[in-house]
Amino acid sequence: MQYFKNVLVRFRKSDRNLKIFLLGILFVGINSGILTSSFNNYLYDIFSLGSEVRGFLELPREFPGFSVFFVFSIFYFISMKNWAVLVALFSGVGILGLGYLSPTLTLMTFFMVIWSLGDHLFMTVESSVGLALSQANKEGKRLGQLSGARNFSAILGSSIVFIGFSKFHITYHTLYLIAFVVAIIAAYLFSRLKLQSQATIKKIKFIYRKEYNLYYALNVLFGVRKQMFLTFSPWVLISVFGTKPETIAMLIIIASVLGVFFRQAFGELTDRYGEAKMLKADALFMVVICLGFAFSKNVYLLYSLFIIDNLMFATRIARTTYLNKIVREKTDLAPTLSLGVTIDHLFSMTAPMVGGLLWVKYGYSSVFLATIAVAALNFFAASRIQYESDAFLRQ
Missing domain, CATH: 1.20.1250.20 (MFS general substrate transporter like domains)
Incomplete structure (x- = not known):
């Protein structure tokens, strides 16, 4: 209990931008935790996929991770703040589409790719903004704090899935609506960041x-x-x-x-x-x-x-x-x-x-x-x- 009290004390003493970004990471991480811990069951329960199709589905799902380098190279002029907002919106729109706009496997794949793009891009955005919010010679400490926040939020997201299905018997529609809402909250929080106007993702x-x-x-x-x-x-x-x-x-x-x-x-x-x-x-x-x-x-x-x-x-x-x-x-x-x-x-x-x-x-x-x-x-x-x-x- 004392550990969490110490964390709250340090959070209150943090500067405004860091507080906003940590909260944004928390909500993006909840979105990610919800989908990561429920996606395979969703595919099996809703689409009754066979193992062959499940294997082939990883090609579009992982393609955003392969394309991160090219995306940031082409759109290098977009500021870090705007990238943070965009990836949160990708995560929100993607998971909302999975819950409400995916009557066919094709549409489901489309929204899955949108969500995956947001998830993979955020890995770079998190590091870049984290470094921008770091003091000299304390970059590692700052990135460690952000990683800890992301891990904690993933636990929260998985906990929502566990409690939702075991105690309240919620549907995937409701679950993914919750994930959409937290992603939109994250996008709003990121929009409140006040970074240097020219701060962009460092070219990979x-x-x-x-x-x-x-x-x-x-x-x-x-x-x-x-x-x-x-x-x-x-x-x-x-x-x-x-x-x-x-x-x-x-x-x-x-x-x-x-x-x-x-x-x-x-x-x-x-x-x-x-x-x-x-x-x-x-x-x-x-x-x-x-x-x-x-x-x-x-x-x-x-x-x-x-x-x-x-x-x-x-x-x-x-x-x-x-x-x-x-x-x-x-x-x-x-x-x-x-x-x-x-x-x-x-x-x-x-x-x-x-x-x-x-x-x-x-x-x-x-x-x-x-x-x-x-x-x-x-x-x-x-x-x-x-x-x-x-x-x-x-x-």
């Missing part, structure tokens, strides 16, 4: 260097592994084991709460044992999780594995610190991270399509057995991490 650049090939490979493997599980682990729970929206929401709440502590612990363990050992450990955990989803019929075991898999997304920390150690120049860091995210999303778009086809032809176990092969490649790639010399990367 890419840098490709041969010596960073291992980092790129790790991002490819993470993109495949991440999206296969984000797509098909909840789909197995829902379509095979009949898991309800409130249960999925509760699993995400548990993973989010544990993630607050796990991410910090993972970062400390990475500093202590190194990126290679942590990424190899992730690959081994992945094998165990895949075997569980492929063969276990114990739904409670699968719930546990679902939570563990969500926690293991913290491996992004190890890839980032590895890159930080091998970059030729520190100015390479941000553009190489940008390229890594784009590569990640390129494979995030395409891997689930293969997974959906495997499910149809060989059953859902084949999806997770195939992902074991990805885990094996990830283990091999992590084994090649070294810092003393990058000569092996240039071969």
